[in-house]
Amino acid sequence: xxxxxxxxxxxxxxxxxxxxxxxxxxxxxxxxxxxxxxxxxxxxxxxxxxxxxxxxxxxxxxxxxxxxxxxxxxxxxxxxxxxxxxxxxxxxxxxxxxxxxxxxxxxxxxxxxxxxxxxxxxxxxxxxxxxxxxxxxxxxxxxxxxxxxxxxxxxxxxxxxxxxxxxxxxxxxxxxxxxxxxxxxxxxxxxxxxxxxxxxxxxxxxxxxxxxxxxxxxxxxxxxxxxxxx
Amino acid sequence: xxxxxxxxxxxxxxxxxxxxxxxxxxxxxxxxxxxxxxxxxxxxxxxxxxxxxxxxxxxxxxxxxxxxxxxxxxxxxxxxxxxxxxxxxxxxxxxxxxxxxxxxxxxxxxxxxxxxxxxxxxxxxxxxxxxxxxxxxxxxxxxxxxxxxxxxxxxxxxxxxxxxxxxxxxxxxxxxxxxxxxxxxxxxxxxxxxxxxxxxxxxxxxxxxxxxxxxxxxxxxxxxxxxxxx
DNA sequence: ATCATAAAAATGACTATTAAGTCAGTATTA
DNA sequence: TAATACTGACTTAATAGTCATTTTTATGAT
Numbered sequence: 001x002x003x004x005x006x007x008x009x010x011x012x013x014x015x016x017x018x019x020x021x022x023x024x025x026x027x028x029x030x031x032x033x034x035x036x037x038x039x040x041x042x043x044x045x046x047x048x049x050x051x052x053x054x055x056x057x058x059x060x061x062x063x064x065x066x067x068x069x070x071x072x073x074x075x076x077x078x079x080x081x082x083x084x085x086x087x088x089x090x091x092x093x094x095x096x097x098x099x100x101x102x103x104x105x106x107x108x109x110x111x112x113x114x115x116x117x118x119x120x121x122x123x124x125x126x127x128x129x130x131x132x133x134x135x136x137x138x139x140x141x142x143x144x145x146x147x148x149x150x151x152x153x154x155x156x157x158x159x160x161x162x163x164x165x166x167x168x169x170x171x172x173x174x175x176x177x178x179x180x181x182x183x184x185x186x187x188x189x190x191x192x193x194x195x196x197x198x199x200x201x202x203x204x205x206x207x208x209x210x211x212x213x214x215x216x217x218x219x220x221x222x223x224x225x226x227x228x229x230x
Numbered sequence: 231x232x233x234x235x236x237x238x239x240x241x242x243x244x245x246x247x248x249x250x251x252x253x254x255x256x257x258x259x260x261x262x263x264x265x266x267x268x269x270x271x272x273x274x275x276x277x278x279x280x281x282x283x284x285x286x287x288x289x290x291x292x293x294x295x296x297x298x299x300x301x302x303x304x305x306x307x308x309x310x311x312x313x314x315x316x317x318x319x320x321x322x323x324x325x326x327x328x329x330x331x332x333x334x335x336x337x338x339x340x341x342x343x344x345x346x347x348x349x350x351x352x353x354x355x356x357x358x359x360x361x362x363x364x365x366x367x368x369x370x371x372x373x374x375x376x377x378x379x380x381x382x383x384x385x386x387x388x389x390x391x392x393x394x395x396x397x398x399x400x401x402x403x404x405x406x407x408x409x410x411x412x413x414x415x416x417x418x419x420x421x422x423x424x425x426x427x428x429x430x431x432x433x434x435x436x437x438x439x440x441x442x443x444x445x446x447x448x449x450x451x452x453x454x455x456x457x458x459x460x
Numbered sequence: 461a462t463c464a465t466a467a468a469a470a471t472g473a474c475t476a477t478t479a480a481g482t483c484a485g486t487a488t489t490a
Numbered sequence: 491t492a493a494t495a496c497t498g499a500c501t502t503a504a505t506a507g508t509c510a511t512t513t514t515t516a517t518g519a520t
Contacts, residue, residue: 132362
């Protein structure tokens with residue numbers, strides 16, 4: 001339910017009251033350190049095995065301090081993941097097809113940044129963590145769907161609908177199951193993260209190969225060579 | 231490492247030794263009860279939150295008894311999953327294409343039982359559990375790959391190779407990434423299990439739709455109607 | 461058959477450990 | 491200097507794993 005945002009609440013200097021105003025201070029700095037540390041620890045150990053003292057130590061504070069910002073471990077976990085999930089695709093512009101652009105190019109342009117981002121950022125580990133913990137925290141799964149999955153699926157569905165209309169797609173399979181476009185990326189994330197990190201899949205090549213299947217081979221975005229300026 | 235098979239070891243009545251021979255007893259029955267109970271508990275709570283006492287209670291034995299069969303919690307977890315993973319695809323015959331059969335039909339025939347099995351059996355939850363715990367138990371991920379994933383991927387790769395040769399496939403994408411055939415099923419398992427159990431995906435319809443994408447639409451295995459006798 | 465009995469199986473109260481969460485006291489800062 | 495942030499030793503709860511004791515059972519003797 002409600003968060004404990006009582007901590008950083010400056011209340012903009014209303015008529016110099018007798019009480020010393022709460023310090024605007026570096027509390028946000030501390031909070032950020034705790035959130036960052038907690039994310040690392042949760043990613044490494046999962047919810048149950050993460051130790052609050054480790055979070056505190058890594059954030060450079062004492063254990064008690066963590067409890068000034070989050071009422072308990074669950075609040076910390078949910079709070080941290082809430083912040084992490086909330087950010088993700090904000091700056092990954094969900095591009096719409098430009099006039100005259102082929103559907104394949106539009107999808108490539110729209111999804112490739114997501115694929116590349118998955119390969120580098122902490123988003124992939126976060127996704128794995130959500131999968132692992134979502135039976136304990138169903139709210140996370142819901143949030144993840146709402147903020148990450150559904151927007152992407154909707155975009156793909158719209159693009160696919162256009163493809164069916166223009167004849168670029170010979171089946172409405174992607175309209176009925178936009179998930180089919182996301183699935184390879186998801187498998188790759190899990191593969192590289194937990195199933196076989198020693199032999200990671202080249203997510204970009206795999207995505208290109210998938211487009212080969214969906215659209216047939218084309219030269220400019222073929223799986224072997226692809227230096228689209230984006 | 232080695233298992234404690236010291237339990238059931240009758241040693242067929244060799245010259246009436248003074249020692250009472252160990253009882254052949256119902257120990258295997260007890261062991262099975264423990265394994266079954268442990269699987270349920272681990273599936274419900276994950277490794278860390280599973281309580282040995284719950285396992286014992288559900289198996290109808292006392293806590294100490296569990297430790298006669300498994301040295302500790304980790305051994306129990308690994309032992310149980312080892313048994314569960316070892317079984318899986320044994321009876322799911324990995325069919326090879328029959329002469330004259332279209333590649334699409336061959337893949338449909340080979341993969342559909344796996345899809346159907348995933349929808350019903352405990353294998354899907356087990357897969358989720360492995361994903362969740364494999365950073366703590368990398369051996370599990372390896373075993374899962376070796377016993378489940380790789381055989382399926384190999385089969386798909388062989389079928390895809392044939393498809394490229396016969397021209398049924400216009401790209402070798404599936405040869406390079408047989409994972410692409412598995413990915414939708416994997417996504418569906420995770421979706422139905424943790425991402426949105428309230429609105430489960432129809433795995434069979436989704437698989438059919440995927441084949442529509444890979445091979446183009448065909449009447450007998452189209453996504454809308456499909457009553458293959460199998 | 462039935463009984464006596466020793467070996468093995470099963471039990472559950474107990475110990476030891478770990479970690480979440482508290483709070484009286486200290487340090488910081490506006 | 492007073493309000494607030496921070497500290498870390500402490501309390502408490504939970505549970506993994508132990509082991510002395512009890513129960514069960516396969517056998518050989520009657």
